[in-house]
Amino acid sequence: MTKKFYVTTPIYYLNSAPHIGHAYTTLAADILARYKKSKGEEVYFLTGTDEHGANIEKAALNAGITPQKWVDDMAEKFIDLWKVLNIEYDDLIRTTQPRHEAVVQEIFEILLKKGDIYKGKYSGKYCLSCEAYLDESELVDGKCPIHKKEPQLIEEETYFFRLSAYQEPLLKFYEQNKDFLSPHFRAAEIVNFVKNGLKDLSVTRTKVKWGIPVKSNPAHTIYVWFDALINYTSAIGYGKTLGIKEFADYKCNFEDYWPADTHLIGKEIFRFHAVIWPAVLMALGLPLPKKVFAHGWWTVEGEKMSKSLGNFIDPRDITSKYGVDPLRYFIFREVPFGGDGDFSMEAFKKRFNADLANDLGNLLSRTLNMAAKNLGSIPEHCAAGGGLLDRCAAADGEYDAHMENLEFDKALDAAWLIIGSMNKYIDETKPWSLAKTEPEKTKAILLELVLALRYVCKWITPFMPETSKEMARRLKSGPIEKYPPLFPRIEA
Numbered sequence: 001m002t003k004k005f006y007v008t009t010p011i012y013y014l015n016s017a018p019h020i021g022h023a024y025t026t027l028a029a030d031i032l033a034r035y036k037k038s039k040g041e042e043v044y045f046l047t048g049t050d051e052h053g054a055n056i057e058k059a060a061l062n063a064g065i066t067p068q069k070w071v072d073d074m075a076e077k078f079i080d081l082w083k084v085l086n087i088e089y090d091d092l093i094r095t096t097q098p099r100h101e102a103v104v105q106e107i108f109e110i111l112l113k114k115g116d117i118y119k120g121k122y123s124g125k126y127c128l129s130c131e132a133y134l135d136e137s138e139l140v141d142g143k144c145p146i147h148k149k150e151p152q153l154i155e156e157e158t159y160f161f162r163l164s165a166y167q168e169p170l171l172k173f174y175e176q177n178k179d180f181l182s183p184h185f186r187a188a189e190i191v192n193f194v195k196n197g198l199k200d201l202s203v204t205r206t207k208v209k210w211g212i213p214v215k216s217n218p219a220h221t222i223y224v225w226f227d228a229l230i231n232y233t234s235a236i237g238y239g240k241t242l243g244i245k246e247f248a249d250y251k252c253n254f255e256d257y258w259p260a261d262t263h264l265i266g267k268e269i270f271r272f273h274a275v276i277w278p279a280v281l282m283a284l285g286l287p288l289p290k291k292v293f294a295h296g297w298w299t300v301e302g303e304k305m306s307k308s309l310g311n312f313i314d315p316r317d318i319t320s321k322y323g324v325d326p327l328r329y330f331i332f333r334e335v336p337f338g339g340d341g342d343f344s345m346e347a348f349k350k351r352f353n354a355d356l357a358n359d360l361g362n363l364l365s366r367t368l369n370m371a372a373k374n375l376g377s378i379p380e381h382c383a384a385g386g387g388l389l390d391r392c393a394a395a396d397g398e399y400d401a402h403m404e405n406l407e408f409d410k411a412l413d414a415a416w417l418i419i420g421s422m423n424k425y426i427d428e429t430k431p432w433s434l435a436k437t438e439p440e441k442t443k444a445i446l447l448e449l450v451l452a453l454r455y456v457c458k459w460i461t462p463f464m465p466e467t468s469k470e471m472a473r474r475l476k477s478g479p480i481e482k483y484p485p486l487f488p489r490i491e492a
């Protein structure tokens with residue numbers, strides 16, 4: 001079997017309901033997966049939920065239910081949202097599943113035996129929201145820079161992962177694999193962090209009960225991040241590779257998937273994925289992922305999303321009114337993937353009306369209306385040529401290059417540049433009046449436009465799969481019918 005293109009999202013914490021930020025990464029993975037599939041590649045798209053740790057324990061306690069019940073209910077919310085957003089994932093791993101827990105326990109014991117994990121004592125400042133110890137140097141005014149809360153001083157017996165041993169191998173790896181740290185402008189942050197020296201990492205807790213117990217010492221549970229990262233391997237059959245009996249018939253052969261091609265994540269968890277995760281993989285003697293891509297963060301109407309502001313955007317509030325595809329389009333057109341962005345309803349409506357209702361929707365309607373009048377039907381074989389189609393072919397190459405680089409906004413720019421020139425072409429050639437004097441030329445122009453629209457239809461497929469299906473139906477050969485607008489304008 002040929003190796004699949006393996007793309008992952010972070011596995012999401014289940015302490016609160018999903019919002020637009022979670023949807024962002026998952027949609028990006030979906031877009032990449034759909035694009036790769038359209039190119040004939042075999043794709044495996046994994047997402048999941050991160051279900052252990054003190055935060056979940058606390059949330060369940062506050063709700064008066066067991067952590068298991070809490071995560072079962074909350075996982076449903078994520079799964080529902082993925083359905084609404086038309087996410088075509090191949091697997092969704094939950095870290096409370098036996099297929100995951102067993103692999104984490106086994107890996108822990110392997111590294112313990114190898115000496116990459118050892119027992120010691122730890123005292124340090126712990127940010128509960130990060131689920132991580134923070135170094136004094138990372139604190140801002142004594143507080144966690146991300147969560148703006150004071151970390152707690154904790155002392156405990158713990159097992160350590162020998163992260164310090166991987167400083168040099170990691171630096172060498174970054175040097176030799178320039179695409180691993182992506183986008184490139186984020187690489188320096190990681191390289192400098194590693195160059196400054198790595199400390200061994202505490203990977204067990206005695207105070208957290210809601211976690212995977214260490215097999216050889218169940219008084220300890222495994223640190224939620226050590227547990228979580230392993231999902232990328234447990235989901236694809238590493239348990240079978242390790243010879244764990246229950247997984248002899250597991251559905252995946254690890255070797256057909258690993259190494260991952262792209263781990264998509266948000267910038268705040270870059271270090272976990274670009275430092276700790278590759279070090280764990282090196283300790284296991286496994287090849288490293290080809291790319292870890294850290295995208296930026298969304299604010300909402302200029303503000304950080306937060307509990308205190310209560311400004312989390314549930315994507316369903318938008319999709320129920322305006323449809324799923326416009327949201328999928330908007331968030332990838334509006335902001336370069338990789339950078340930060342701001343979500344505002346005004347910007348959304350503006351793009352909806354300008355890009356979708358006007359530029360694309362009207363183009364399709366007017367082309368098909370004129371084609372209905374002048375051609376009647378779209379022929380099976382259209383031998384159209386002309387400058388417009390040459391430009392489409394060139395744009396197609398640019399589009400592919402951008403998609404391969406995860407430059408989704410640029411890929412869409414390339415498509416909308418063509419859409420713009422098609423609208424201009426219609427305005428200039430005026431087929432409606434040309435038809436009276438030069439019917440043959442008019443037909444050729446309309447055919448050219450139909451063929452160019454098929455390119456557009458292809459380009460938007462990963463972003464707006466339902467819209468593109470509908471466009472393809474309208475543009476197929478055969479009699480042309482009357483259709484309602486693709487995107488009815490949003491009125492003020």
Ligand code: MSP
Nearest residue numbers: 010011012013021022025050228229265266297298
């Ligand atoms: N459970 C960890 C990840 C473990 S992966 C082995 C975690 N979970 S999370 O629920 O907090 O989700 C974090 C991810 O959600 C971010 O990395 C990012 O992909 C996405 N986002 C959450 N809020 C976001 C924004 N405001 N904007 C963009 N994406 C954000 O961290």
